[in-house]
Amino acid sequence: MDTVQSVPDGIITFPMFGDKFAINVPMSFNIFGLPLYWYGFIIALGFLLAYFYCNRRVKDFGLTQDNFIDALLFAVPSAVIGARLYYVVFNFSLFKDNFWSVFNTRSGGLAIYGAIIFAVIAVLIYCKAKKTSFGAYFDLGAFGLLIGQTVGRWGNFINREAFGRETDIFCRMGLTDATGKTIYVHPTFLYESLWNILGLLLLHLFSKSGKRRYDGQIFAMYVAWYGFGRMLIEGLRTDSLYLFNTGLRVSQVLAGASVIIALAFLAINGSLPHNKSNMLVNVVAAADAKNSMEAAEISSFAKNTEDNESDKE
Numbered sequence: 001m002d003t004v005q006s007v008p009d010g011i012i013t014f015p016m017f018g019d020k021f022a023i024n025v026p027m028s029f030n031i032f033g034l035p036l037y038w039y040g041f042i043i044a045l046g047f048l049l050a051y052f053y054c055n056r057r058v059k060d061f062g063l064t065q066d067n068f069i070d071a072l073l074f075a076v077p078s079a080v081i082g083a084r085l086y087y088v089v090f091n092f093s094l095f096k097d098n099f100w101s102v103f104n105t106r107s108g109g110l111a112i113y114g115a116i117i118f119a120v121i122a123v124l125i126y127c128k129a130k131k132t133s134f135g136a137y138f139d140l141g142a143f144g145l146l147i148g149q150t151v152g153r154w155g156n157f158i159n160r161e162a163f164g165r166e167t168d169i170f171c172r173m174g175l176t177d178a179t180g181k182t183i184y185v186h187p188t189f190l191y192e193s194l195w196n197i198l199g200l201l202l203l204h205l206f207s208k209s210g211k212r213r214y215d216g217q218i219f220a221m222y223v224a225w226y227g228f229g230r231m232l233i234e235g236l237r238t239d240s241l242y243l244f245n246t247g248l249r250v251s252q253v254l255a256g257a258s259v260i261i262a263l264a265f266l267a268i269n270g271s272l273p274h275n276k277s278n279m280l281v282n283v284v285a286a287a288d289a290k291n292s293m294e295a296a297e298i299s300s301f302a303k304n305t306e307d308n309e310s311d312k313e
Contacts, residue, residue: 006161006239007183013174015184025158039155043110046151047076050144057143060207061136061215062280071126071137078122079115086114090241090250111241112149113254135215136280142203142222149226150196153189164188164236186236195229213274217266224262231255 012023028037051072058068087109088095088102095102123141127134156162160175164186173187203218203225212218231252234240240249276282 006159007175007177008160009178010160011174011176012157012160013176013182014187015172015174016170027159038158042155042158043148043152046148049151050147053147054140054144057140057207060281061140062133062282062284063136063140067132067137068140071123071141074122074126075119075141079119080110082118083110083112083115086111086117087241090243111251112152113251116145133215133280135217135219138216138219139207139212142219143200143207146196146200146203146222146226150193150200153193153196156189157187162189162237162239164191164233165238185238188233188236191233191236192229195233196226199225199229212279213276214269215279217269220262220265220269223258224266227255227258227262231259 008027009024012025013019014021025038027039028035030036055065055068058065084102090111091109119141120138123137124134127137153162163173163175166183167186168184169186171187171190172184173190174182174184176182199222203221206212206221207218234249234251234255240251242248243250243253277286
């Protein structure tokens with residue numbers, strides 16, 4: 001297995017930009033004497049950008065801002081717990097001698113698959129309690145996940161972690177440690193970030209095209225897209241979590257399985273007829289139209305009654 005997993009405080013270079021291009025950003029900064037980690041700041045930024053995007057598009061999926069915020073209150077804490085728990089379970093040797101270190105996430109140690117799994121479970125429970133369509137929530141959430149993952153990977157960049165094996169590829173990233181030793185590696189954080197940006201753009205365009213046929217379709221497309229990219233990129237990384245002593249990378253196994261399941265789901269649903277009027281956004285629109293018509297009829301009736309009373313006088 002690969003052993004080089006991080007180069008804390010290493011100087012970052014990209015030879016394709018020239019010898020003078022170097023980045024040496026510290027992992028943390030101080031505000032009023034309080035140390036804040038860039039990793040946490042970047043994760044928070046990704047969350048805020050995801051929130052603003054999704055909040056602007058709630059109506060496109062038949063939701064309200066209140067629905068969206070309520071679901072977030074369940075999903076976000078669950079995602080944080082899941083991300084940390086996933087990392088701890090498959091990297092237990094780092095924590096078995098110091099239990100309290102499990103709660104120290106300031107310098108990294110969050111796994112996106114754990115976050116997705118726990119967030120999905122939380123939203124399922126929420127939708128079940130509210131007796132509403134979970135597919136619509138997942139479709140909207142797919143955009144938030146892609147935005148969060150795109151931005152969040154830059155936290156790995158600042159931490160000098162989640163990079164790939166050594167290479168001489170043109171876009172390689174150099175990491176120079178305190179001894180002056182430099183290794184050139186695959187910038188896998190960048191690969192995944194760019195893959196997610198492309199996926200976000202494609203799904204955004206698809207969602208605006210009017211071709212969405214059923215709730216849950218976009219989420220399945222997201223799972224297939226992200227899973228395929230992650231399956232390929234994970235094979236380059238040197239800090240993978242392994243499935244205990246099997247030598248199998250956990251993320252690659254999950255990514256491969258998720259791609260197969262998502263593609264099967266899309267293929268099966270693609271062969272079935274779907275009535276788009278059953279999509280939550282159209283159900284809500286029909287209900288709103290009915291309510292507006294009833295309100296107009298009541299208003300008209302009231303006006304006619306008032307006119308009749310006036311005529312009698």
